[in-house]
Amino acid sequence: xxxxxxxxxxxxxxxEAFLTINCTYTATGYPSLFWYVQYPGEGxxxxxxxxxxxxxxxxxxxxxxxxxxxxxxxxxxxSVQVSDSAVYFCALxxxxxxxxLVFGQGTRLTINP
Amino acid sequence: xxxxxxxxxxLITVTGKKLTVTCSQNMNHEYMSWYRQDPGLGLRQIYxxxxxxxxxxxxxxxxxxxxxxxxxxxxxxxxxPSPNQTSLYFCASRAGDRIHEQYFGPGTxxxxx
Numbered sequence: 001x002x003x004x005x006x007x008x009x010x011x012x013x014x015x016e017a018f019l020t021i022n023c024t025y026t027a028t029g030y031p032s033l034f035w036y037v038q039y040p041g042e043g044x045x046x047x048x049x050x051x052x053x054x055x056x057x058x059x060x061x062x063x064x065x066x067x068x069x070x071x072x073x074x075x076x077x078x079s080v081q082v083s084d085s086a087v088y089f090c091a092l093x094x095x096x097x098x099x100x101l102v103f104g105q106g107t108r109l110t111i112n113p
Numbered sequence: 114x115x116x117x118x119x120x121x122x123x124l125i126t127v128t129g130k131k132l133t134v135t136c137s138q139n140m141n142h143e144y145m146s147w148y149r150q151d152p153g154l155g156l157r158q159i160y161x162x163x164x165x166x167x168x169x170x171x172x173x174x175x176x177x178x179x180x181x182x183x184x185x186x187x188x189x190x191x192x193x194p195s196p197n198q199t200s201l202y203f204c205a206s207r208a209g210d211r212i213h214e215q216y217f218g219p220g221t222x223x224x225x226x
Contacts, residue, residue: 004155032213043117043203043217044156051213089155093212100146100171101215103155 002027006090006104013080014112021075021107023064023090031092033057033066033073034101038087047075047088082111115140117218119204125224126194134189134221136204142216143209145187149173150201150220159202162187163209194225 007022025031032051036044048057053068062077073090090104117138126132138145146161148171158171162181176198178190187206191198204218 034213036217041219043219045217046213046215049213100158100161101156103148103157105153105155106150 002031002092002094002102004090004092004102004104006088006107009107010110011107012110012112015082016079017111019075019077019080019084019109021088021090021109023073023075023104025071025073025090025092027071027092027094027102029094030068031094033064034091034093035062035064035073035075036089036091036103038089038106040086044089080109080111082113085109085111115216117204117206117216119202119218119221121221122219123222125226127226128195129193132191132194132223134191134202134204134223136187136189136218137185138187138204138206138216139185140206140208140216141184142206143184145181145204145206146171147177147179147187147189148203148205150203156203159189194223196225199223199225 003026005024034049035047037047038044048059050057050066056065064073064075087106087108089106091101093101120135143164147159148156150156157173160179162168202221205215207215
């Protein structure tokens with residue numbers, strides 16, 4: 001079945017550091033890919049998405065590019081802030097099935113001032 | 114304001130005592146679903162509903178029931194809770210054709226002793 005694998009956390013960085021959170025997937029067909037963010041005590045919010053190969057999703061300084069050849073969707077940000085501290089989930093949805101999102105295990109990110 | 118609400122937000126109960134977690138959305142969405150979030154496992158889908166009176170199992174349906182008598186509500190029922198159902202639960206909704214615009218509730222933290 002479809003699956004998503006994220007880099008192990010937790011990840012701790014200093015403010016203004018460069019961030020990469022790796023995400024790879026296994027899927028039949030051509031899924032859409034997502035990054036969700038969960039701030040402490042809150043539900044998940046969609047951060048960015050990409051629906052086809054080579055698409056780049058971006059939002060709030062975060063970017064991720066849909067790489068079909070490497071089945072990856074790595075999340076990057078050039079200069080992180082303390083307010084970026086959260087749990088980040090990579091996810092996919094199969095446009096054929098389209099009944100659910102398949103999530104990675106989540107990566108907890110802590111940014112120190 | 115478009116939102117998904119869940120109640121209660123926190124619940125501690127004992128094994129075998131039936132409980133219901135409510136979920137309501139004000140966006141007239143056709144599709145609703147329940148997920149549970151466990152450390153190291155990400156979010157896994159429990160049940161989903163494509164519309165009123167249409168429900169189906171997700172990946173981890175054992176020990177849960179749902180109903181969809183009205184479009185806005187999608188309660189999650191635990192007939193006889195057990196400690197392995199201790200988890201963080203999220204309800205989500207989207208318009209039927211808007212796979213990329215899924216809204217999540219704030220979560221319900223359930224502890225079964």
